[in-house]
Amino acid sequence: MPDDLEGRKIVAVYAAAAGALLLWAGTPVANKLAVVSIDPATVGMLRSVLAGPVALIIALILRLPFPARWNSRRLLILSGITSFALWPTLLSVGIGLTTANHAALIIAMIPIFTGLIAAAFDRAWPHVAWWAEISIAGAGTVFLISYGGSETLSAGGASATGDLIILGGAVVCALGYVTGGKLSLVIGTWATTFWGLAIA
Numbered sequence: 001m002p003d004d005l006e007g008r009k010i011v012a013v014y015a016a017a018a019g020a021l022l023l024w025a026g027t028p029v030a031n032k033l034a035v036v037s038i039d040p041a042t043v044g045m046l047r048s049v050l051a052g053p054v055a056l057i058i059a060l061i062l063r064l065p066f067p068a069r070w071n072s073r074r075l076l077i078l079s080g081i082t083s084f085a086l087w088p089t090l091l092s093v094g095i096g097l098t099t100a101n102h103a104a105l106i107i108a109m110i111p112i113f114t115g116l117i118a119a120a121f122d123r124a125w126p127h128v129a130w131w132a133e134i135s136i137a138g139a140g141t142v143f144l145i146s147y148g149g150s151e152t153l154s155a156g157g158a159s160a161t162g163d164l165i166i167l168g169g170a171v172v173c174a175l176g177y178v179t180g181g182k183l184s185l186v187i188g189t190w191a192t193t194f195w196g197l198a199i200a
Contacts, residue, residue, distance in 0.1 A: 022086070030104035031095045040096035046087030048200040051084070054198035064191035067183065075183040076195055083176030084200030090169030099160025100143060106166045109141055113174030121178055 034043045058064075069075045095103045112134045119125050145163040184192040 012149040028100040036050040040092040044092030047088045049143040051197050055194040056162050059194040065187045067187055072186050075179045079176050080181035080196030080199035082172045084197050087169050090165055094162045094165030098158040102158045102163050104164050106108045110170045110174050113171050114177045117174050117178045
């Protein structure tokens with residue numbers, strides 16, 4: 001019986017991860033569809049403006065802990081603003097100037113930026129093999145931005161400006177992930193998420 005329960009837990013974890021991956025993969029496409037009829041900056045800000053009050057109500061109802069120390073509050077402010085305000089806005093503005101394909105490929109750099117920022121915070125630099133691997137990914141992204149925008153934007157193509165805005169947003173998002181991860185060790189994941197959304 002314990003083995004069966006353990007097996008179901010593993011399946012549930014993989015199912016949740018696959019669902020999150022599908023939702024994440026759909027983000028550039030959904031944003032691109034939205035910015036066709038709505039101003040890109042508005043699309044980015046609406047996500048937080050609409051979610052913020054709901055998150056605040058949930059945080060208060062569930063009595064989620066608010067950070068008591070100033071260091072933790074700084075992490076909350078930084079995490080909330082970067083993850084839930086700046087990142088969606090930069091993504092939406094950038095995607096208004098490039099393609100969903102380019103956005104999706106650039107967004108794939110977020111784990112790399114997250115690793116670099118986490119290493120800088122912890123002052124523990126990754127192994128040489130990791131640097132070699134991210135160099136390949138980074139070179140691919142540079143190539144995509146430099147040479148991938150050959151089509152004109154008016155024809156629905158990509159632009160280096162849009163790609164660079166999304167790349168900057170990816171760095172901002174990674175910073176939010178790292179600060180949020182550090183804060184979640186203090187107040188928990190739910191509190192970090194809902195208070196961060198409320199602040200954003």
